[in-house]
Amino acid sequence: MTPDAQPTPQTPPTPPTAAPAARPHAQPTPQAAQAPAASSLTAQKLRNAIISGNIPDMIESIMQYALDKGASDIHIEPNRTVVRMRVRVDGVLQIIVEYPHNLHPGVVSKIKIMSNLKIDESRIPQDGRISTFIGETEVDLRVSTLPTVNGEKVVMRVLDKSKKIPTLDQLGITGRNLQRFMAALAEPNGIILTSGPTGSGKTTTMYSSMTVLNTPERNVMTFEDPIENQMEGLNQSQIRPHINYTFAAGLRTALRQDPDVIMVGEIRDRETIDIAIEAALTGHLVLSTIHTNSAVQTITRILNMKVPDFLLSAAINLIIAQRLARRLCPHCKVAAPPSEEGKKIIQKAFEHFKPYPGFDMGLLNDPVFYGPKQGGCPQCEGKGYKGRCGIYEILTMDQKMKASILEGLPAYELHRIAQEQGMITLEQDGIIKALDGDTSLEEVYKLVKKKQTPNATTNTSMSNMAGFTPSVRGTDDPAQQPQDDFGDMSAEEAMKMLYG
Numbered sequence: 001m002t003p004d005a006q007p008t009p010q011t012p013p014t015p016p017t018a019a020p021a022a023r024p025h026a027q028p029t030p031q032a033a034q035a036p037a038a039s040s041l042t043a044q045k046l047r048n049a050i051i052s053g054n055i056p057d058m059i060e061s062i063m064q065y066a067l068d069k070g071a072s073d074i075h076i077e078p079n080r081t082v083v084r085m086r087v088r089v090d091g092v093l094q095i096i097v098e099y100p101h102n103l104h105p106g107v108v109s110k111i112k113i114m115s116n117l118k119i120d121e122s123r124i125p126q127d128g129r130i131s132t133f134i135g136e137t138e139v140d141l142r143v144s145t146l147p148t149v150n151g152e153k154v155v156m157r158v159l160d161k162s163k164k165i166p167t168l169d170q171l172g173i174t175g176r177n178l179q180r181f182m183a184a185l186a187e188p189n190g191i192i193l194t195s196g197p198t199g200s201g202k203t204t205t206m207y208s209s210m211t212v213l214n215t216p217e218r219n220v221m222t223f224e225d226p227i228e229n230q231m232e233g234l235n236q237s238q239i240r241p242h243i244n245y246t247f248a249a250g251l252r253t254a255l256r257q258d259p260d261v262i263m264v265g266e267i268r269d270r271e272t273i274d275i276a277i278e279a280a281l282t283g284h285l286v287l288s289t290i291h292t293n294s295a296v297q298t299i300t301r302i303l304n305m306k307v308p309d310f311l312l313s314a315a316i317n318l319i320i321a322q323r324l325a326r327r328l329c330p331h332c333k334v335a336a337p338p339s340e341e342g343k344k345i346i347q348k349a350f351e352h353f354k355p356y357p358g359f360d361m362g363l364l365n366d367p368v369f370y371g372p373k374q375g376g377c378p379q380c381e382g383k384g385y386k387g388r389c390g391i392y393e394i395l396t397m398d399q400k401m402k403a404s405i406l407e408g409l410p411a412y413e414l415h416r417i418a419q420e421q422g423m424i425t426l427e428q429d430g431i432i433k434a435l436d437g438d439t440s441l442e443e444v445y446k447l448v449k450k451k452q453t454p455n456a457t458t459n460t461s462m463s464n465m466a467g468f469t470p471s472v473r474g475t476d477d478p479a480q481q482p483q484d485d486f487g488d489m490s491a492e493e494a495m496k497m498l499y500g
């Protein structure tokens, strides 16, 4: 389960603590082995609760721990010999504690009671919700149970209601990207789409847009599944597909509710995009997300849904593609000069780049990059990374782009034209953020590049490496659409490519 997490603006470091973990991690990673023990007061409280068999304290402590760490999910999973508790922080799972099986039935029952699930049903999966206060913080947890061979596994997705919505520039949308985004948000009508894979922070970008749009003069309606943050002033509605209250049904209802701005959780089908276009063309601003990999691929996907090109180009104002990269720990990052080959790859990425004031192209001749320190430091708990930062590609539907779509130009042409019109690609924005020392090059390439396979012999240009389909109009069979042609490169492969 990888939720749409949000980039973390620089957060103050957690104070390091000295007490070693009572139970060593079952499978320590090389980094974790060298790192100081990840133990805070809460982790100690959790271990004490396990030792004394105090189940309510165990559950409260793991929730508190997840909240302290800004974790997105808690996993409680029975293995053959022990039950382990893990949390997902910055997109990566880490083991917190392990406890003996004899405590597990009590833990599962307590969580089921808290989330109104059937305690005596352990043969089928169940879904529920916990709304509670942990200390002063109001938290919602989405609970899912699953029968496994070793017992019931519980996953809780943490929705911290007190979490402040970051502004667009706190997300890492800055400079020309921010100007373009703000211009689109100021339009009275049109569609703004955010694209990216699961867990790339699309929902957060939508919420951050609301910090601009949520004013007393506007009727803002949202249709979400789930409602992750409640914002004062919005009309937020929870979608329930199992009773036919779908995104499309929500959108249709919205049009009868005198809206100015409509946010729809996701566009997945023709019906939803059709109503979104109708809403946009009748004077409303529509924001939504779509599961594609790049701005241009979003155009391809919608055309493949058989939406006529003239409607698409008339209705859509802005397309964002995004990724979340791990942020380098500012306390221990180390300089990492790329190889000559690596430099060439980076320079090539800026081939069609349109420079903007404040960006020094000369930086690319002898670029300085940073990487994580092996073993990290106490501030990042030995990981070398702490928090995340967004990487963005923002395409504006200007006259030139509209004309190019109507001409039926192939996707790689659209990608080039968009750059000439000022779009900063994901790869370029990632490199710019790596030049700023926010993240590492291998992190960027892991997220934005496809691994080159020996079979991919047709063309070695970078746009081809990015895996675009040869033509805007491709097949409409979703199975034949490129689903994940970004990011199948591992950090190791990226390291090899860039550093030799």
Ligand SMILES: [Zn+2]
Pocket: 329, 330, 331, 332, 333, 376, 377, 378, 379, 380, 381, 382, 384, 385
């Ligand atoms: Zn560090």
